[in-house]
Amino acid sequence: MLLALLLSLPASAAIQRWAVLVGNNEGGAGATPLYFAELDARKMQRILTDQGGISDPDVRLLLGRGRNDLLFTMGALREPIAAARARGDQTVVYFYYSGHADDTQLQLGRTGVTWAELETLLEKSGADVRVAFVDACQSGTITRTKGGTLAPSFVFDVSERLDSSGTVIITSSTGDEASQESDAIGGSYFTHFLASALTGAADENRDGQVTLSETYQYVYHKTVFETAGTRTGTQHPTYEWKLSGTGDLVMTELDRAGSTILFPATNPGTFAVFDQDHKLFVAEVEVTDTDRRLALRPGRYLVQRRFPTWLAVARISVPVYGSLTVDSDDFVRAEYEDDVAKGDIDRVIQQARLPRLSARVLTGGRGFADAAVQTAYFPSTPVAGVETRFNWRTGQWVAVDFLAGSGTGTLAVDELPYGIPTRVSSAAVGLEAGYATRQAPLRAGAGLRLEGFYLVRTFPDQGVASQSVTTIAPGLVAWAGWYPGRFELELQLRTHYLPYVVDDRDQGMAFNELLLGLGWRF
């Protein structure tokens, strides 16, 4: 009887969340590359998965990707959202963008998605609630707000149940303002305060939940305040709020992360929290008359309080499933030049500022893949040369190279009891293009290449004229290396097919080049 009663009850509706996080340091033609847009997107990914109740598979992170990837990703959300709605669940989609934009579109590298298209994509996702954070210049275009707009006076009840539907768009600036990055905080102002808000800094009522309205009000005030003194000018976050129904959307829950740090009111001030493991500022919190709590992943952190000429720094380790109180006793005095966080951020900037053109000297060897060909026709030889490569920040690259080499060997010809001494010399000009991993100290790339190839064999003291072949050899190239800054140390492996038939041998005519490169970005 009880079972029958339970079965007859409607299943309680859950809230299903998805997030599409887009970061792109590259803008359209002429746009100065950003340093932190993609890092900001990663930062948002951490927060939404740790405290936002979104599982990893439901987060789509697009870094340095273009229009087609965004359209595909948004389209791919429709099916799971529709399925969730069919189950009676309520659905929320978060969209976050950090990158370049103008008054017509988001600039995804050389491609773009217009503001109108973005609104349509959000609408067509089918989610009950769509929340977009757009951290980009002139992003207020989408909210059609031309001037600074104060946060609305939210009066929604905070509840576990979402009783609203519609779209909320929060932008980092108005339609005619620039959105700014800051070297000091290692990110954009807007996202820095958005992350801080979601981590707990915006939890005004201290209930352990950060709602959408709390988030917006915190981000608005902090962004306006912090950018007021910048050379670019004050940046005013804007909003477009098209929600029907009642209730506020809980963005994050501090207890969900499991680990928190507590700033007691006995030590007031503004504190910045830097994740030493991931080299980024994760939150900033202002402590006045009450304790403040931030949710963090377990790990090593620096907590900084800035004074005009010095820093107070606390090094803390956030435990797994525990709360750590940061007292005044934990802080020690440090000079600005010893600021570890700044050093880490500077390295990020240094990587982002690296020139796109690199040149390297190459040295290594060239040999045929088939041992029989190598033995009978072309002994391996050392080669050396130069290469220059143009690296797009999106990962594409093109390169041209010149290699030459010469070496001696002894050919073993069938049925002859003696070897044929030979010298093999070659020169090659290569053109290649491909994709590489993101800019980082350790990188790898792969691509296709065409090699204009000239090889000559001479036979000292054999009374035989020299022999040569000239051809174009298609091939593949893969490289990996260490790129700590402008200096580059790289290992390359190339393989080519030689489209030339020697003595009716139509197999095994592939040759490889293994090269070590020392390069420089300039």
Next chain:
Amino acid sequence: MLLLSLVACGDISNGVFAEDADFVAVFPEEERTTLDVPGAVLVDGAKGALGDRPELLTTSLEVALTVNSAIFDILGLVDEVRGIAPSARTRDSRSWGPVPACGGDLTAEVLRSGASQFDWRFNGSNAAGAADFLTGTHYAGSTVAAGDGAFVWDHAAYGVFCGEDTGGRLVVDYDNRTGVDLLVDLDAIRSGSPDVWDGAYAYRFADAEGDFQYLTTYDFSDDGTSELATVAVRTRWIPDVGGRADAVLTGGDLGDREVLWTQCWGDDLTMGYQHDSLGLTEDLGDPASCPYADFAEIDRL
């Protein structure tokens, strides 16, 4: 890929080196220019009874090994050149050397004429002069090696080159188109002593049958003082079956008489039959045991 193939051009080839093998193949080599008579090694002991090694077979083997020893001297020198790369190549020639030898320089050369003729020579030169001491002409058959021809070893010229007191010459006519067919003629060969070696030998091994013919002498009285009889021996054999040796003895102790002497053996190379026309030896065995039924005299010398 087809398009790429069209833009490839060149002349890389090992053909010129592979053809070295053809030029080298005209030189005599062991398998084609030596006599391979059954027995391989000489055995001592009784030779006049059933089960013994037949005397004529033993003699044939002794003669073959002796001839081979002369040919091996030539082959040893040829193999030294065969093992090194030519020093000059044209479409129709290869040259080797100079290679240090006998205090001078040894060179070799092969010239191709037409499609199949190869003329070749080994030359020694030193302060005293230069001379060809080994010359030959080879005609290619189905392969270059499977051909025929002749070569001449000038033992006197070689002695001049190496500062030795030698004389005479050795001529080998060969035909390797279907097997091994040799006519070996030693003409007054001498090495450091007045003794000279004259002899003619015909050897053939083809279609799984061997045939060795030669002339030698025999002391019938075995007293070491009588005139030696002349013996013309023809030895024929089928490997793993057996063989037959027929000898015609004339002169010497025999005077005007002629003796026809036959010995046969089986696959174990032991005597299965013996008979001579004068009864000088004991008749043994059954003639039906001979793999060849008829007496056969020499016909190539």
